[in-house]
Amino acid sequence: MAEDRRSSEGAEGGGERRFFAKPKFCQFCADKTLTIDYKKTDILRKYVTEDGKIRPRRQTGACARHQRAVAAAVKQARHIALLPFTGRHLEETR
Numbered sequence: 001m002a003e004d005r006r007s008s009e010g011a012e013g014g015g016e017r018r019f020f021a022k023p024k025f026c027q028f029c030a031d032k033t034l035t036i037d038y039k040k041t042d043i044l045r046k047y048v049t050e051d052g053k054i055r056p057r058r059q060t061g062a063c064a065r066h067q068r069a070v071a072a073a074v075k076q077a078r079h080i081a082l083l084p085f086t087g088r089h090l091e092e093t094r
Contacts, residue, residue: 024061028069036069038076041083048074052086 028034038044047055047062047070054074057067077083 026061026063026066028066029063036066036073038073038080038082040073041077044070044074044077044083048083050087052084 028036034043036043047060049055054071057064060067060070062070074083078085
């Protein structure tokens with residue numbers, strides 16, 4: 001009987017554990033002095049993955065207005081070579 005219970009629990013999805021995402025807030029709305037600028041690469045790197053892709057809003061927690069501004073700043077920084085387009089440069093240095 002104990003084996004029957006274990007097998008039925010596994011089929012349900014692992015018991016009572018549930019994942020609750022921590023509510024994210026827009027860093028730029030919270031701190032009004034923080035501005036989005038293509039020259040601030042230290043801030044922009046937080047919004048770019050290791051592969052060079054821009055992180056989505058659900059990961060960054062930015063509001064729609066600031067996410068659009070971040071995307072534009074990242075693209076501008078890429079264009080003038082402050083940020084890389086891809087993460088390939090990391091592989092080559094190793």
